[in-house]
Amino acid sequence: MRLLIVSSVIHYRHGSGLYAYGPYAREVDIWADLFPEVIIAAPCRNEAPPDDCSGFSRPNISLRPQEEAGGETFKAKAGQILKLPTLVWGMSGAMREADAIHVRCPGNLGLLAIVLAPLFSKYLIAKYAGQWCGYPREPWSVRLQRSLLRSSWWRGPVTVYGRWPNQPSNVVPFFTSILTAEQIVLARSAATRGKPGDVLQVLYVGRLSSDKNVDVLLAAVANLRTQAIRLRCTIVGEGEHRSTLEAQAKEMGVDDCAEFVGGVSFEQVLGFYEQADVLVLASESEGWPKAITEGMAFGLICIGSNRGLVPEMLGEGRGLVVPPGDVDALAEALREIAMVPGDYQFMRARAAAWSQQYSLEGLREALRELLSTRWGISLYHDRQVTDAPASGVRS
DSSP states (O other): OEEEEEOOSOEEEETTEEEEEHHHHHHHHHHHTTSSEEEEEEEEESSOOOTTEEEOOOTTEEEEEEOOOOOSSHHHHHHHHHTHHHHHHHHHHHHHTOSEEEEEESSHHHHHHHHHGGGTOSEEEEEEOSOTTOOTTOOHHHHHHHHHHHSTTOOSOEEEESOOTTOOTTEEEEOOOOOOHHHHHHHHHHTTSOOOOSSEEEEEESOOOGGGOHHHHHHHHHHHHTTTOOEEEEEEOOOTTHHHHHHHHHHHTOTTTEEEEESOOHHHHHHHHHHOSEEEEOOSOOSSOHHHHHHHHTTOEEEEESSTTHHHHTTTTTOEEEOTTOHHHHHHHHHHHHHOGGGGHHHHHHHHHHHTTOOHHHHHHHHHHHHHHHHOOOOOOOOOOOSOOOOEEOO
């Protein structure tokens, strides 16, 4: 069975390899373990990938490039409307080649694929990676995607993060992970280390975009500096707001203790987890934040926002939540950890035990079981990991 994956993630063709944002690429590799052939319908740029990208490792993955469209400005929205016939033509061509279709939402191409996919295949599955319960100032297009996926138009399962009341039977609570079983062994060892030292090591991992509230973290660090709290903040990731955030750190006088390391490989990210004491990811909205799950696995004290699934993930004494955008609440949480770090040992242990049950291998088997049950077919393909590059890009 040939699987088509529709995604709005930007892909990169460079040399003989195909690349995309690291966590996404690792998850697509898992899908390629279940199908003899995987075709990705997504935007593609012919240039070197950013540092936070990874190459697809399965040779049975190829790309059917789609028109790149999107943006928040009026000009960008108008351009997207003008491109609609081209987008429909390109997406329809990709779907005609597929036996089964996996749509990743929310996203511009995801919305188009939700409308088109039921016309081309009876084997459908969607992943909604955002916050399923909605959030303030949510774009109308995102609400529309959820409505369509809940409706009778979409005839396949929809995997979402968390359990939400009054959902149709096709909406399936699910999880995600990009830690292998071997990496979880590494995390388990790191989680047994002692309490934080004299300087609290605070970590952020993710995209540097406005909704991630990294500016709030910097303001909280500046607040704590006035209270003589000793801490160091490491910010891992790339994004359009990096230069603005670096300027903010300098203006606030925390550029000596707030380090921007940029986008790095996943192996390097694991090294930062090993060195950190606290992970902060207090975004405006989150689906299943991988950084929090990974930080928990490594025994970090995790601080997230009181939105979406995060309170459930960090509930029962596994972490702390604060209102997104609340500098004082975040600063107070960090101050308490710095003052009495030994009081959080039990929290670290509970977080690690909960998170370490999720692995890439477990995700693959859960997907196999879900698809076999919902589609009524046997997915027997199981390609082993190789070092070979992806098979390339289709015209």
